[in-house]
Amino acid sequence: MDGSIGVGLIGTGYMGKCHALAWNGVKAVFGDCARPRLVQLAEVTQDLAQRKADEFGFQRGTGDWRELVADPDVEVVSITTPNAFHAEMAIAALEAGKHVWCEKPMAVALVDAERMAAAAKASGKVAVLGYNYIQSPLMRQIEALLQEGAIGTVNHIRLEMDEDFMADPEALFYWKSEASSGYGAPDDFGVHPLSLLQVLFGPVTKVFANLSRPYADRPTVEGTRRAVETFDIASVLFELGEGISGVMALNRSAWGRKGRVALQIFGSAGTIVFDQERFNELQIYSAADRQSLQGFRTILAGPQHPPYDRFIPAPGHGLGFNDLKIIECHELLRRIGGEDARVIDFQTGLNIERAVHAMAQSHREQRWVVI
Structure with a gap:
């Protein structure tokens, strides 16, 4: 470059x-x-x-x-x-x-x-x-495990994203509760787990969604109350192109959750578990292990999981959110330089946007929506 x-x-x-x-x-x-x-x-x-x-x-x-x-x-x-x-x-x-x-x-x-x-x-x-969460060294490791068939054929996925920045019912009304900002949980928030699905499995093909507002209104700086126009909670059933079923739960008002993107991938020969709040570790369960040793193994991020090695030479010390942004910046520069890069460009990003709008349509019409 x-x-x-x-x-x-x-x-x-x-x-x-x-x-x-x-x-x-x-x-x-x-x-x-x-x-x-x-x-x-x-x-x-x-x-x-x-x-x-x-x-x-x-x-x-x-x-x-x-x-x-x-x-x-x-x-x-x-x-x-x-x-x-x-x-x-x-x-x-x-x-x-x-x-x-x-x-x-x-x-x-x-x-x-x-x-x-x-x-x-x-x-x-x-x-x-x-979409910096896709840049995690261990998210790359999960992709490699899936490609090598480490947990067999994937048949079901559960995804949860929870934070509590909208949990307080008396928190002041601000732009994320305005309809002009979007739907709320599905697009301001749920696009992150959708980005993981896009990278690991491809686009979502079908959704059934229910969106909800835990609080009808919020106080304003003027001392009045204003109706909340967006949805802070979304519950979604989805399908992927290979017939994989999934469940996605999104909540911007979940007390105690700070940056949780919990991913569980279930396969015919094992399970992979990942949580963004602990994104320097992943867990894997292999049905191939002998019965007396079966159980989830915890793997800590280290220099054997590139590009962790560019930051720290020792395992277990941990990267942070802003480190993922530096990785993302590097991938952008690689793409600008004409090299292969791990990015979600605008064309691929449309898959995520279409999934979000399909969720909103599904909620309005109370039916499955094919994307």
Whole structure:
């Protein structure tokens, strides 16, 4: 991967900082790419943009994201804004001839996600989505185990994603409870487990979903209450292309859960268990073990699980969330350089978006929906 690439970042919240850390760290961790040039950062005001540019190591800041997209020194744009802004910004960047790294989900409306994919195809530029959980060294190990048939033929999958950032009924109303942000649990949230399914098994082909709101309204800063417009809980039956059945449970209001993406894969000869809250370990049960030794084995991540070795030379010490973002950044640079890369691009991301909208349709119509 030769040649330093000019980076623009739109948005400096939680995920914006993750992207900035990744752009700052990718050269030091992997060493096989030129150090990115952090050219420009965009925020809602010039003052905030310049302050964050100084903090994150960007050359300059702007209060107008369109100025960043038009900057000839910017070659790739990181988009980490709220969901409703993704489509407009990504399409503008692609039409300006920039590569795009956009946080999930693609867009609120399916038609906008389709427009984003079409714009990426027309531009010939690389456009990928921020699904960093697929980058886990042990998620790669799970994929290898499945490919070698370690648990036989897979016949059922259970997936749970739970967090508690919406658990308090008296937490203030904010944009994630507005319909303009999407459906809630299925798209703001459930796209992560869907990304794991996409990488390990391919697209979901059929869903039956029930969506619910645990709290009808939330308090506002003005002292009134406002109706919650999105769904914080989703229960989904699904099928995959090879006839594999599955269950997915999503809950943004689950007290005590902080970052749980629990995956259980059941096969004819064993079971694999993984939980994102403990993503430096996986468990495997093999029916081939002699009966006196049968039981789940816990495997700790180590340098034998690339690219863990790029961070730490010793097993069991553990990577973190932002490390996955650095790996994702490296994969993006590989794709831009014309190499094979582990990414979910806009075209593949449409499979995930279609599954989300099928869930919403299923809930409305109370029936199975074929995707």
